[in-house]
Amino acid sequence: MDYHNSPFDLQGKVAVIIGGTGHLCGNMGVALARAGAEVVLVGRNPESAIEKLAAIDAFGGKSWFHRADVRERQEIDDLLTAVLLRSGKVDILVNGAGASLNTPFLEITDDEISTIMDINFKSVLRACQIFGDYFINRAEPSSIINIGSMAGKIPVNGLFTYAAAKAAVHSLTKNLASEWGDHDIRVNTIVPGFFPTGQASQQGDETRALEILRQTPMSRFGEADELTGATLLLASSAGSFMTGTEIIVDGGFSAMTL
Ligand SMILES: NC(=O)c1ccc[n+]([C@@H]2O[C@H](COP(=O)([O-])OP(=O)(O)OC[C@H]3O[C@@H](n4cnc5c(N)ncnc54)[C@H](O)[C@@H]3O)[C@@H](O)[C@H]2O)c1
Numbered sequence: 001m002d003y004h005n006s007p008f009d010l011q012g013k014v015a016v017i018i019g020g021t022g023h024l025c026g027n028m029g030v031a032l033a034r035a036g037a038e039v040v041l042v043g044r045n046p047e048s049a050i051e052k053l054a055a056i057d058a059f060g061g062k063s064w065f066h067r068a069d070v071r072e073r074q075e076i077d078d079l080l081t082a083v084l085l086r087s088g089k090v091d092i093l094v095n096g097a098g099a100s101l102n103t104p105f106l107e108i109t110d111d112e113i114s115t116i117m118d119i120n121f122k123s124v125l126r127a128c129q130i131f132g133d134y135f136i137n138r139a140e141p142s143s144i145i146n147i148g149s150m151a152g153k154i155p156v157n158g159l160f161t162y163a164a165a166k167a168a169v170h171s172l173t174k175n176l177a178s179e180w181g182d183h184d185i186r187v188n189t190i191v192p193g194f195f196p197t198g199q200a201s202q203q204g205d206e207t208r209a210l211e212i213l214r215q216t217p218m219s220r221f222g223e224a225d226e227l228t229g230a231t232l233l234l235a236s237s238a239g240s241f242m243t244g245t246e247i248i249v250d251g252g253f254s255a256m257t258l
Helices: 023-034 046-058 073-087 110-138 160-183 206-214 224-235
Strands: 014-018 038-043 063-067 092-095 142-147 185-192 246-249
Touching: 014 023, 014 073, 014 110, 023 038, 023 046, 023 092, 023 224, 038 046, 038 073, 046 063, 063 073, 073 110, 092 110, 110 142, 110 160, 110 185, 142 160, 142 224, 160 185, 185 224, 224 246
Parallel strands: 014 038, 014 092, 038 063, 092 142, 142 185, 185 246
Antiparallel strands: none
16 A cells, blocks of 8 residues: 555654564554654564564565563663664654463462563553653654553453553553643554464463454454554554544454443
């Protein structure tokens, strides 16, 4: 699709995608690059970025990989420094690193609580602090897109710590939207339903998959590309009056009551 000369045009913009080596956020990276943005895919493993970097290169887009473990504040600081050095600026930040475990509640250890909160929530808070400070000082329109989860909205069996971490991401998003509205820094959440890819594919058994599908009016799982519309809307001037919102992309899962 050609987004040039449309409100979704991102030519001249730089997007940093934390978790961009993963399935959903990697696809978001391809979508942002297709709309013209220079894209920085951030993750712990360079090999995981190869396919997405090649996909972007194939249509003449611009992208590169930066290695960071976002559990460490210093690594997020170093990420911003590296992006400013190589790309000169940042306009869009996507916070999509994620990991979940479905340990029975009474067996969850302190180590697991720390790890899951660190990856899914504290890393988002730290990245919002570090990039937010940069955005405030730069004083240009900026967009932060946090990746939440349906599990953070309504109970999804067995994902206790992950669900709490994602609920915290939803809350942080709204608080920052309120805090930074005057600075033209928009902060929004995309709330995916069930996309059986990456981390999500490791949790599912067949019975659970059938339960999810029964609860989903569209009777299927999502495809990674189906997050493209929400991503481009929130990243671009098409969404210039949107902040503090949650865009739910779930095939109707959260609309179903019986
Ligand atoms: N797949 C789904 O059904 C689904 C549903 C709701 C929300 N989500 C959220 O969407 C996002 C992407 O999920 P996905 O399914 O594509 O999973 P994925 O496992 O493919 O992607 C997660 C990415 O996060 C990265 N990551 C994890 N810990 C990190 C760390 N400490 N430092 C840097 N990077 C780290 C991983 O390397 C990976 O690239 C996550 O935030 C996830 O919670 C996914």
